[in-house]
Amino acid sequence: MEAIILQILNGLDKGSAYALIALGLTLIFGTLGVVNFAHGALFMIGAFCAVTLSRILTLSHTVVDDTQTDFLGNPLKVDVPYVMDWFGETTGAAIIDWAVPLSILFAIPVMIAIGVIMERGLIKHFYKRPHADQILVTFGLAIVLQEIIKYYYGANPIPTPAPAAFKGSFDFGAMLGFDPNIIIYPYWRIIYFAFAAVIIGAVFAFLQFTTFGMVVRAGMADRETVQLLGINIDRRFTLMFGIAAAVAGLAGVMYTPINSPNYHMGMDFLVLSFVVVVVGGMGSLPGAVAAGFLLGILESFASMREVLAVLPGLNQIIIYLVAIIILLTRPRGLMGRKGVMEE
Amino acid sequence: MFGLDKKDFRLLLLVAVLVVLAPFLLNPFPEGSAMAQFNAGYPDLMQRFVIFGIFAIGFNILFGLTGYLSFGHAAFLGVGSYAAIWMMKLLTMNVIPAIFVSVIVAGIFSLAVGWISLRRSGIYFSILTLAFAQMSYSLAYSVLTPITGGETGLQPKVTDPRILDGTLANGATPKANLFGLEMGSSFEWSVGGWLFTFNAGYYVAAIVMLVAFYMSIRIFRSPFGMMLRAVKSNQQRLNYTGLNAKPYTLAAFVISGMYAGLAGGLMVAMDTQVGAERMFWTASGEVVLMSILGGVGTLIGPVLGAGAIKYMENILSKINKEILHQWFAFMPDGIEDILVSLVYPFIGKGWHLTLGIIFMLVVIFLPGGLVEGGQRVARLFKRKKPAEDGPDGKTTPAE
Numbered sequence: 001m002e003a004i005i006l007q008i009l010n011g012l013d014k015g016s017a018y019a020l021i022a023l024g025l026t027l028i029f030g031t032l033g034v035v036n037f038a039h040g041a042l043f044m045i046g047a048f049c050a051v052t053l054s055r056i057l058t059l060s061h062t063v064v065d066d067t068q069t070d071f072l073g074n075p076l077k078v079d080v081p082y083v084m085d086w087f088g089e090t091t092g093a094a095i096i097d098w099a100v101p102l103s104i105l106f107a108i109p110v111m112i113a114i115g116v117i118m119e120r121g122l123i124k125h126f127y128k129r130p131h132a133d134q135i136l137v138t139f140g141l142a143i144v145l146q147e148i149i150k151y152y153y154g155a156n157p158i159p160t161p162a163p164a165a166f167k168g169s170f171d172f173g174a175m176l177g178f179d180p181n182i183i184i185y186p187y188w189r190i191i192y193f194a195f196a197a198v199i200i201g202a203v204f205a206f207l208q209f210t211t212f213g214m215v216v217r218a219g220m221a222d223r224e225t226v227q228l229l230g231i232n233i234d235r236r237f238t239l240m241f242g243i244a245a246a247v248a249g250l251a252g253v254m255y256t257p258i259n260s261p262n263y264h265m266g267m268d269f270l271v272l273s274f275v276v277v278v279v280g281g282m283g284s285l286p287g288a289v290a291a292g293f294l295l296g297i298l299e300s301f302a303s304m305r306e307v308l309a310v311l312p313g314l315n316q317i318i319i320y321l322v323a324i325i326i327l328l329t330r331p332r333g334l335m336g337r338k339g340v341m342e343e
Numbered sequence: 344m345f346g347l348d349k350k351d352f353r354l355l356l357l358v359a360v361l362v363v364l365a366p367f368l369l370n371p372f373p374e375g376s377a378m379a380q381f382n383a384g385y386p387d388l389m390q391r392f393v394i395f396g397i398f399a400i401g402f403n404i405l406f407g408l409t410g411y412l413s414f415g416h417a418a419f420l421g422v423g424s425y426a427a428i429w430m431m432k433l434l435t436m437n438v439i440p441a442i443f444v445s446v447i448v449a450g451i452f453s454l455a456v457g458w459i460s461l462r463r464s465g466i467y468f469s470i471l472t473l474a475f476a477q478m479s480y481s482l483a484y485s486v487l488t489p490i491t492g493g494e495t496g497l498q499p500k501v502t503d504p505r506i507l508d509g510t511l512a513n514g515a516t517p518k519a520n521l522f523g524l525e526m527g528s529s530f531e532w533s534v535g536g537w538l539f540t541f542n543a544g545y546y547v548a549a550i551v552m553l554v555a556f557y558m559s560i561r562i563f564r565s566p567f568g569m570m571l572r573a574v575k576s577n578q579q580r581l582n583y584t585g586l587n588a589k590p591y592t593l594a595a596f597v598i599s600g601m602y603a604g605l606a607g608g609l610m611v612a613m614d615t616q617v618g619a620e621r622m623f624w625t626a627s628g629e630v631v632l633m634s635i636l637g638g639v640g641t642l643i644g645p646v647l648g649a650g651a652i653k654y655m656e657n658i659l660s661k662i663n664k665e666i667l668h669q670w671f672a673f674m675p676d677g678i679e680d681i682l683v684s685l686v687y688p689f690i691g692k693g694w695h696l697t698l699g700i701i702f703m704l705v706v707i708f709l710p711g712g713l714v715e716g717g718q719r720v721a722r723l724f725k726r727k728k729p730a731e732d733g734p735d736g737k738t739t740p741a742e
Contacts (some may be wrong), residue, residue, distance in 0.1 A: 035466055125707070131466055132412045136635055137706045139628065143699030151688050151696065271473060271624060278470045313486030320474035327467055328459065 002173060002182045007300045010173065013258060015296020016196035020251035021273040022280060022288035023200060024244035030220045030283040031237045034123055035131050037138035039248055040270025041145040045114065046249025047261035048149055049107040051158050054099035057083055072189040098163045103253045108246050115245025119238045142267065150263040157260035162188045166257075188257050195254050199247060200289055206243075207285075216240055220283075275323040281336025291334055295319050351560050356644060358556055363624035365389055366539045373536030379668065380661060383654055386529055386542030390613045391653045393545070393552040394606050398631040400552075400559045401602020405595050406631070407640035410575035412467060414469045414627050415456070420602040421483065421622030423449040423607025425490070427581030428497045428617045435507035436499065438526065438547070438612040442605065449604020461589060464578070470482055476627055483619040496618035503555045519612050521547055526612055544613045551609060553604060560642055562598070571595050603630075612711030632698070636705055638712030647713050652698065661693040686735050 028036045060079040069075040084092030095102065122141065126134045160217055161167070166187040173183030207213035219226045221232040226233045252261070259265065276295055280287030295318075301307065303315035314321075326333060347355060361368065370384030383389070402416050423445035430441040483491040491497065499517040511517060515704045519526040524542035533539075556592040562568050570591045573581050581588050611617060620626075629652065637648025667686055689697045709716050 122707075132410070133706060133710065135412065135466070135469070136631070137703060139631075140699050140703035140706060143695060144703065147693060147696035147699060151693055197460050267625070271477065274470055275474060278467060280464070313482055317478040317483035320478045323474050324459065324471060327463060327471055331463070331467075 002178055003304065005173075005176070006183050007304060008297055009183065009189075011297030011300035012193045012293070013296075014299060015293035016193050017251055017255055017269065017292075018273055018276045018296050019289045019292025020196050020199060021248050021269055022276040022292045023203060023285060024248040024251075025273055025277050026130065026200060026280070026285050026288040027203070027224050027240055027244040027247070029277070030285065031216065031240045032119070032123065032127065034126065035134050035138070036123070037270065038118070038142040039138075039244075039273065040266030040268075041142040042111065042114070042245045042248040043252040043255075043269055044149065044263065044266030045145065046107050046111055046252025046255050047160075047265060048153060049087055049249060050100050050103035050253045050256045051153065051261060052108045052162055053103040054096070054160055055098050057081065057096050057102075064171050100160060100162055100253065100256055104250060107253045111246040111249030112239075112242035114249075116238055118245070122294040123241070129222070132207035136190045146263050146266065153263065155263060157262040159260045160256040162257035166191060192258065194256050196251070199250060203243070203247060204285070212236065214323075258294065272319060275319055279323050279326045279333055281333030283337055284333070284335040287333055287335030295322065298322060329331070345557065347557075347560060347564070351564065351642075355553075355557055355560060356642065359462070359553055362393065362553060365392070365545075365549070366541050370537060370539055374538045375536065380666070381658060383570065383658060384540065386540055386545050388653065389545045390548050390609075392650050393548045394450050394609045395630075395633065395649035395653055396520075396646040397552050397555045397609065398603055398606035398630050399649040400555055400639070401599040401606070402630045403599075403634050403639060403645040404559060404562060404571075404602065405599035406634060407645075408563070408571035408575060409592050409595050411464065411592060411596070411638075412469050412631070413459070413460075413472040413596075413599075414631070415472035415474075415623060416599070416603050416630050417622050417624065417626035418456070418476035418479040419449045419603035420451050420607040420610070420626070421479065421617075421619065422452045423604030424533075424611050424617040424621065425483075425497070425607075426604070427608040427611035428499070428615065431499050431505075431517070431519065431611065431615060432497070432503040433505065435505055436519055437507070438519050438521050438608075441519075441612060442551070442608040445604045445608025445611070446601050447604075449607065450601040453597050453600020453603075454593070454628065457593050457600065461592050473624055473627070476622060477624055480619055480624070491619060492617070493619070497617055498616040517615075519528040519544075519615050548609050548613065550630050551605065555605065556642075556646070561667060563642060567594070570706070624631060634700055634712075636702060636712055638714030641711070641714040644712050644714040651695065651713065657696055660674060660692065662690045664691075 001203070021039060024042070025036060025039050028039070058081050060081040063079050063080045065076045065078045068078075070076045081092060081096060083095050086092070086319065087095065113180055118141070123134075125236055126137055139270055169184045169186040171180055171183070171192075172185040174180045176183075215226065215231055215233070216236050219231075219237065223233060252266075255261075272295075275291075276291045277288055279295065280291030299315060302318040307314055345355075366384050366389065368384075369389065370382045372378040372382055383392075398416070398420060402413070405416075406412055426448035427441035427445040430444045434440055455477045456472065460468055460475065461469060484493060487493075501515075501517065503517070505517070508517075511550060521543070524543050526547065527542075528540035529540050530544075531538060531540050548679065567653035570581075570586075570588075574588045574592055578588055607621075610621075630649075633652050634645045636650070636651055637646065638644025664683065664687060667683045667690070669678065669683045672681060687693070689700075705712055712717070
């Protein structure tokens, strides 16, 4: 029992990342009908938003501190970040400490802007072209974005820690009444899961309960009729692309403390997210989310020692294996709608 | 000749001449001159040109003719490589059995993968092939380590059985050969400032590539190739006429898998080591890039694309800041620095950026790749000529 709960928990954080990226991918596919291979790059750019903000926050100037001396006996020179000057020492330090959560605010406008520019500047011209062309051009775009990031930030992973308050882990098992020290879970991962749940909830609520969302859903169902009603559906879809980019970006921002961002993290996630989308069913938002969590949890179950003893190497291939089985037995994926990309 | 019509035969002849003369053509600049770093006529790179050319030709038979975009072709290349290295370890260092077995093993493997993947089409087919390739890659890295060598990979060792070869002389290392002709041996010819290298391995690979190219022309022109094109243009209509497309697509898939295996076997013949990283999905992406860049669905396109990408990978990536400063040294200092900092991101380590940009431009503006670009330029010149000859240029027949 404990082991099962532990594996489910372990699967949650990866599953959350898969679900968020797959949600964005599905939003883009459902609205614009575009297969976006650059979505992993958006995830990566989101992560680098966090890196950028924490660099901006730690911009500093050198001050001579007379009270301390360095090893030569001269007065010690200390780098003081500007934020400490402006907000005082404790507040400034707290701001720097909370750089990653603060990056959420920074990343949302940046990612929406990137998404809108991408859609208007490039993707727009590919609606009428075959899916293969869309895959290829976004694949090229992903390479370009990735190389630009590599040029500016280097090829090495950049550690971006979580706020001190969320470092370490807590005893989740004891809370549920199990013996202590059996189910230990890092704080940040549970936060990541909660954050993902909030974002997913927000996207669904936005689509379900706002007029804008209603129009978008109508457009997803029948684009032409909505246009005939005199609604400029293209503009709304462009914004949805921005939102999808923001969802991927936020997934990236919050993932930085779990895995130090490097320039190819997007590609690593992209391949898996595509598998997730296909398993969930192209164009189905709940399918993408469900498949994301499902595959994340399956992956962590497959890496249990008991399982590996029977089927060695299963943890490496479980996702692909599930994808192959689902694709061959359920052509629409788990929750795909009838008639959407069944071929 | 050879069952080809005049135009195709001319193309084959042209490719043959280019391939045979490659050590000269790729070495246009004298040794030691400032431009010598653009020389691509060294054996290692020339071998890569032809091997990746084979890989891309095979990929093109699948993607170019049937329109099925496989994102997992590197798996067949990897499987072929492993088969070849095992032949070298167990049987003989002669490359012939290694190459044959690599083609056969890759063919069997692609038959299995294709039989399953081809049940779906479009994006699902891409994802399925990708999933199979990633699975093979992960397994080669983890569970199959006894067969694949895992992270260290495989190379021939002195202690391997090699039942057909005699025991090695003391201190000798096993080298790939063709009936005694070592793949690594080359003949150097120095004329004036030029140094031309004729490598045995390159010519073996080149001959194989010419045969592969010839077969691909035959496939393109055959009724079978026609059927594959029909699959691409409208599979539904094909089904309505009562034809089952699956045997044709599966045959195309297996053929292109065998080409990939051939490329993998040759790779081992040239450089006797194998690692799992050549099965990673980016390697599959690379062959997609090659085909698109050169011109998908054309005969010569994939070879051109493979050459262009491998040239960039090996030549562009070698240029560093000092060399750039030398180039722009004639400029005033300030402008020199600006120019260098403008160009620098696109070369050296950043060559992937250039590749990505060129690739995007090709997909956006030139869906037919370099071949279409060449045709457009040719048409531009053709159109001018009749206008000069006669007063009425508009009556020229359509090309």
